[in-house]
Amino acid sequence: MGVRFPVAIAATFALLCTLGASAKDTVKIVFIGPLTGGVAANGLGGRNAADLAVKVRNADPKAKYTYELMVLDDECKPNVGVQVATKAAADNNVIAGVTHYCSTVAMGTVDVYHRFGLPVVVWGAVLPDITYANDYKEIHRVNGTMINQNETAARFMATLKFKRWAIIHDTTDYGKGHNKYFTEYLQKNGGQILGTFGVTADQQDFSAELTRIKELKPEVLYFGGITPLGVRIRSQMDKLGVKAVFQGTSGIISDAFVEGLGPLAEGVIAFREGAPVEKLPGGRVFMDQYAKGGYSDDPEAYGPFAFAATTLVLDAIEKVGPNRKKVRAELNKTADYDSVVGKITFDDHRQNAVPLITKFVVQNGKWVVWEDSEYASGKRSLVRK
Amino acid sequence: MASLPNGLPIVSDRRASPLPALGALVAGAAAVLGLLLAEQQWEVATLAIVGALALLIGGKLGWGEVIHRSATDHHRWITPVAWLTAALVIFGLREHNFELLMLCTVMLYMVAGLGLTVQFGYTGVVNFAAAAFMGVGAYTAAVLLLHTGLPHVLVILAGGLVSAVIGSVLLLPLLRTRGHYAALITIAFGILFRTFLEVNDTLGGPQGLKVPGMEWFGLVFNDAIEIDDETEWSFYLRYAGLCLVLLFFAYHFVRRLERSWLGLSLDAVRLDETAASAFGLNGAAWKIVAFSIGNFLAGMAGAVYAMVTAFIAPASFTFGDSLILVSIVILGGLGNPLGLLPAALIVVVLPEKLQVIQEYRFLLFAALVIAILLVRPGGLIPRRARDYFPGAGGR
Numbered sequence: 186m187g188v189r190f191p192v193a194i195a196a197t198f199a200l201l202c203t204l205g206a207s208a209k210d211t212v213k214i215v216f217i218g219p220l221t222g223g224v225a226a227n228g229l230g231g232r233n234a235a236d237l238a239v240k241v242r243n244a245d246p247k248a249k250y251t252y253e254l255m256v257l258d259d260e261c262k263p264n265v266g267v268q269v270a271t272k273a274a275a276d277n278n279v280i281a282g283v284t285h286y287c288s289t290v291a292m293g294t295v296d297v298y299h300r301f302g303l304p305v306v307v308w309g310a311v312l313p314d315i316t317y318a319n320d321y322k323e324i325h326r327v328n329g330t331m332i333n334q335n336e337t338a339a340r341f342m343a344t345l346k347f348k349r350w351a352i353i354h355d356t357t358d359y360g361k362g363h364n365k366y367f368t369e370y371l372q373k374n375g376g377q378i379l380g381t382f383g384v385t386a387d388q389q390d391f392s393a394e395l396t397r398i399k400e401l402k403p404e405v406l407y408f409g410g411i412t413p414l415g416v417r418i419r420s421q422m423d424k425l426g427v428k429a430v431f432q433g434t435s436g437i438i439s440d441a442f443v444e445g446l447g448p449l450a451e452g453v454i455a456f457r458e459g460a461p462v463e464k465l466p467g468g469r470v471f472m473d474q475y476a477k478g479g480y481s482d483d484p485e486a487y488g489p490f491a492f493a494a495t496t497l498v499l500d501a502i503e504k505v506g507p508n509r510k511k512v513r514a515e516l517n518k519t520a521d522y523d524s525v526v527g528k529i530t531f532d533d534h535r536q537n538a539v540p541l542i543t544k545f546v547v548q549n550g551k552w553v554v555w556e557d558s559e560y561a562s563g564k565r566s567l568v569r570k
Numbered sequence: 571m572a573s574l575p576n577g578l579p580i581v582s583d584r585r586a587s588p589l590p591a592l593g594a595l596v597a598g599a600a601a602v603l604g605l606l607l608a609e610q611q612w613e614v615a616t617l618a619i620v621g622a623l624a625l626l627i628g629g630k631l632g633w634g635e636v637i638h639r640s641a642t643d644h645h646r647w648i649t650p651v652a653w654l655t656a657a658l659v660i661f662g663l664r665e666h667n668f669e670l671l672m673l674c675t676v677m678l679y680m681v682a683g684l685g686l687t688v689q690f691g692y693t694g695v696v697n698f699a700a701a702a703f704m705g706v707g708a709y710t711a712a713v714l715l716l717h718t719g720l721p722h723v724l725v726i727l728a729g730g731l732v733s734a735v736i737g738s739v740l741l742l743p744l745l746r747t748r749g750h751y752a753a754l755i756t757i758a759f760g761i762l763f764r765t766f767l768e769v770n771d772t773l774g775g776p777q778g779l780k781v782p783g784m785e786w787f788g789l790v791f792n793d794a795i796e797i798d799d800e801t802e803w804s805f806y807l808r809y810a811g812l813c814l815v816l817l818f819f820a821y822h823f824v825r826r827l828e829r830s831w832l833g834l835s836l837d838a839v840r841l842d843e844t845a846a847s848a849f850g851l852n853g854a855a856w857k858i859v860a861f862s863i864g865n866f867l868a869g870m871a872g873a874v875y876a877m878v879t880a881f882i883a884p885a886s887f888t889f890g891d892s893l894i895l896v897s898i899v900i901l902g903g904l905g906n907p908l909g910l911l912p913a914a915l916i917v918v919v920l921p922e923k924l925q926v927i928q929e930y931r932f933l934l935f936a937a938l939v940i941a942i943l944l945v946r947p948g949g950l951i952p953r954r955a956r957d958y959f960p961g962a963g964g965r
Contacts, residue, residue, distance in 0.1 A: 221929055221931075221932055225929065232928070258929070262886055263881050264879050267879045275667035293881035293883065296780070301667075356768050358776040361776065
């Protein structure tokens, strides 16, 4: 062996030293969302947005750490959610999480995060109970709840002088929750509900419900549910001659809704948490970078929230270092934080307390912010003759 | 092996060596540990390749026969050793939360799979609502734990009983139909069950229910086990133990059932109902027995599953989950309780290990399952001819 062995060792050692000096420590965070199944589009949009946030940070020479994003699929099923949450939370290398689009999954996993002390920021699930039914310091949420959405919706529709509503909602947690909160706030604002109809999420024919609604003569039909069902109901309304204004929730604000309905979508109104991304300076940067990122799927409605949540988590780690307890305390303190979805301030239940609600209306085949639309300026009218 | 002209092996009185069975046991335990602990892609890939090779080479060389002979010749002590090995595997994972949770899921799916084996494998009663019956057990357990002070061991039994009772609603239509029609009835029940839960607010509605943990004589299952300041054992360790006990009883119950005259009757009903009734067997009665036993097992598995995951929702017990259970039973080898272990491991753990490929994992997973069934159409460990005399190795 002779001289070569010590030389080899020295060379290796020197190499390791230089590597150690130049490389930053790697910090792992986790993203959990539905990547397969019925709502996979939203999960993939969120995943891409979180991935983008991590890539942007890793490209920043000022960042103290290199970040690694662990991505897990919860399939929008609570039992799978508990499994993957346990996987992430029991892994001590994972410092924080950006988790869940589906409310029912988030309800099942909050206990897991609390048990293992993994701080997480919810990026899409809207059920109020996720933050309000517990007092776990680990659970934060950047998106608003369906309470905020419906409060604004009810108040706004009352200012438009509508009085009589009929409600169709799907029987999932999403539709039932929306029905509950909208009804509550509508009655506070003096609106009258003529009839409420629950339908399953895969129902095809609504003649029975719509015929009854036609007799009730409501001014507005409130729909609590998501795009595919909304498209079916809106088109069948037209066939049966129901003239009411179609009012939806965040679940129908998608390009698929407008494309599926064509001219019938005109004048449909809906509400979503968050400032319109295109209007915020950071939001435009997000959209540009997302487009450049070469992702094959759209960010969808909640992509910006996943981006904001991930950035929030990364900022906290940058500030206090990769330690779960410190990151948790740092996240708890979040106030007046600028993000692509507007300011973020957590209340005593770590729920974003300043959820902006944006009003949208379909005009010429596009979702337009209400204030910019011809409906707001009085050029067009929601009421169909 | 030499054989007689009619293809039957020459019967020898010599007892086989216990080594092949022990070897299979060790290899099995190593495979379980390896699969659960594998983190890197290459580790999972290596395991998959080794497994596939063992399956192919073993199939060609007749290892299955050798192991079976060795195991049945020494079954009196091989069986306890096997259970002991299982307990040791669980204990070895005492600090691994996630792996223990996966193992619990595997064992509970096996218990439900045992129920399907009785229904589907022995008696030929189709059931595409096994997950719904697990759900009945799970919801029963949740309600009893939340609203009554019933001892928790009884809660598990109650889960099974309620599941069997609710299953009896299906008996009349099931007995009046055959084949595809009977399958359709169970599918309808599964969908009905889910819709019922979604509109039922007292049972948590679509958002589901939190389930309190198990307690047994003051032992709180949900507390972590603190050994000293440094080490802490996972709270899932107790649950894994509980699942193993449940699996032990379920497994031996089904094995005994198969070997007894009851099992013979069930098989006869499946193979030829007309012939069976000509011999005085009441086909309808045996179907009722099998269907209820199967649902009872699925219900108990569901009750424990609810406690382990601590949260249940209708979305956890869908038609898709029922299909997963059916595929476990078919992949393992219809009618062979032993085949459930590798099948449940593949179906439950593998998709989890494929998380690295994210949205494409089910694609790869499905291709893999199809490939296995192409190579081994009878399942991983096909059911063998009945052993009339225990320990005779099929002789």
